[in-house]
Amino acid sequence: MLVAVCALRHFGKSCYSCAFPPHPKPDLFVTFGLKSLYSTYKMAPKNVAIIGSGNWGSAIARIVGRTTKANPDMYGERVNMWVFEEVVDGRNLSEIINTEHENVKYLPGKKLPENVVAVTDVVETAKDADILIFVIPHQFVTRVSKSLAGKIKPDAVALSLIKGLSTVPSDGIKLVSDEIKEILNIDVAVLMGANLAPEVANDNYCEATIGTKNKDKNGDILKTLFHTDFFRINVVADTEAVELCGALKNIVACAAGFSDGLGYGDNTKAAVIRLGMMEIVRFVNQFYPGAHLSTFFESCGLADLVTTCYGGRNRRVCEAFVKSDKPLPELEKEMLNGQSAQGPLTAEEVFDLLQKTKSLENYPLFVAVKRICKGELKPHELIDCLRTHPEYQ
Numbered sequence: 001m002l003v004a005v006c007a008l009r010h011f012g013k014s015c016y017s018c019a020f021p022p023h024p025k026p027d028l029f030v031t032f033g034l035k036s037l038y039s040t041y042k043m044a045p046k047n048v049a050i051i052g053s054g055n056w057g058s059a060i061a062r063i064v065g066r067t068t069k070a071n072p073d074m075y076g077e078r079v080n081m082w083v084f085e086e087v088v089d090g091r092n093l094s095e096i097i098n099t100e101h102e103n104v105k106y107l108p109g110k111k112l113p114e115n116v117v118a119v120t121d122v123v124e125t126a127k128d129a130d131i132l133i134f135v136i137p138h139q140f141v142t143r144v145s146k147s148l149a150g151k152i153k154p155d156a157v158a159l160s161l162i163k164g165l166s167t168v169p170s171d172g173i174k175l176v177s178d179e180i181k182e183i184l185n186i187d188v189a190v191l192m193g194a195n196l197a198p199e200v201a202n203d204n205y206c207e208a209t210i211g212t213k214n215k216d217k218n219g220d221i222l223k224t225l226f227h228t229d230f231f232r233i234n235v236v237a238d239t240e241a242v243e244l245c246g247a248l249k250n251i252v253a254c255a256a257g258f259s260d261g262l263g264y265g266d267n268t269k270a271a272v273i274r275l276g277m278m279e280i281v282r283f284v285n286q287f288y289p290g291a292h293l294s295t296f297f298e299s300c301g302l303a304d305l306v307t308t309c310y311g312g313r314n315r316r317v318c319e320a321f322v323k324s325d326k327p328l329p330e331l332e333k334e335m336l337n338g339q340s341a342q343g344p345l346t347a348e349e350v351f352d353l354l355q356k357t358k359s360l361e362n363y364p365l366f367v368a369v370k371r372i373c374k375g376e377l378k379p380h381e382l383i384d385c386l387r388t389h390p391e392y393q
């Protein structure tokens with residue numbers, strides 16, 4: 001055993017300086033046999049595919065295209081990116097991406113690395129991939145995952161960048177990562193953080209959190225795929241908490257938008273952020289207990305909440321909702337050019353779960369956002385809901 005460990009550590013080189021206790025030098029056959037086994041494993045670069053090509057999908061493709069190219073021993077150079085085909089100015093978006101290397105609709109003005117290849121067939125995109133990055137609005141996850149079932153490598157791993165929840169008619173909600181896992185029967189990690197896509201695409205410094213239950217097995221290969229000088233990654237094991245921070249912050253962003261639309265200023269918004277944070281922590285503890293408090297202070301937690309409540313699309317659309325009195329779907333269409341604000345939908349999904357579990361009174365902010373989005377409350381009533389928050393008792 002000792003010999004085998006030593007052989008693996010030295011890959012057949014001299015073991016005189018081995019830190020292990022004294023042991024015989026491994027015989028050449030064992031050493032080189034293991035070396036070649038190791039090389040086979042080591043020399044098989046992982047193919048990466050991106051399922052999605054919206055605002056965030058395209059920004060992340062800029063990073064992944066570069067890291068795969070910079071690490072040829074770890075990753076295949078070509079990165080397939082699934083494009084939900086549409087026509088832009090008379091041309092197919094996929095064709096524009098593959099000739100001009102720019103997603104002119106969802107991330108205009110930013111070049112994509114040339115090794116990122118737009119593919120319109122989702123199975124074709126994913127079938128040879130060892131790492132599948134899911135980055136689509138959450139309402140499309142079930143359908144897209146089902147179209148991949150049985151058609152991907154059985155030992156592939158997925159990483160979800162999706163900030164949202166899946167709905168289950170009987171149970172209320174399900175984590176998007178669990179939905180993907182159940183449909184595809186593969187391991188699913190998550191990546192969340194304070195990451196407004198246009199700023200990431202600008203290479204402005206920021207951070208993100210990877211949550212994986214298999215840190216020993218997948219932590220390095222996933223981290224290296226994203227970790228750059230300007231995009232710094234921490235890997236933690238609290239997968240559920242990481243994912244829920246990403247999904248639930250979109251609801252809080254809506255409350256921040258209402259507050260901005262009403263002209264309430266920074267103190268009120270700080271209160272919205274704090275109470276929102278407390279509801280996120282409470283929700284995780286109630287439905288997915290066991291998370292470390294420190295996880296909420298990773299980029300996926302407090303940092304994402306701050307950035308989203310100042311610069312996000314959910315905030316922007318909800319501010320406009322107060323000022324214009326137009327319905328949210330109309331504003332989303334008018335303001336976002338095909339992009340998606342996921343807070344209102346997530347608020348509705350979370351509301352159903354809270355109702356089913358008789359927990360509504362513990363989440364006044366989440367509940368108020370749902371009711372305002374659905375026209376059941378006026379935006380200014382948000383503050384009445386917060387005034388009697390259980391955090392004050």
Ligand SMILES: NC(=O)c1ccc[n+]([C@@H]2O[C@H](COP(=O)([O-])OP(=O)(O)OC[C@H]3O[C@@H](n4cnc5c(N)ncnc54)[C@H](O)[C@@H]3O)[C@@H](O)[C@H]2O)c1
Binds near residue numbers: 052084138163341
């Ligand atoms: N944009 C950001 O700043 C950002 C940052 C971090 C995380 N996220 C999260 O990443 C996920 C994806 O966001 P995004 O910004 O890349 O997307 P987006 O909001 O830009 O959405 C547009 C994408 O949805 C696709 N789409 C439209 N209709 C579809 C359909 N019927 N089936 C499948 N796809 C369809 C479009 O082709 C396009 O690629 C979301 O969960 C979001 O919360 C976004």
Ligand SMILES: O=P(O)(O)OC[C@H](O)CO
Binds near residue numbers: 250253304314
């Ligand atoms: O633009 P939003 O509101 O979808 O937020 C984008 C990112 O999630 C911020 O980290």
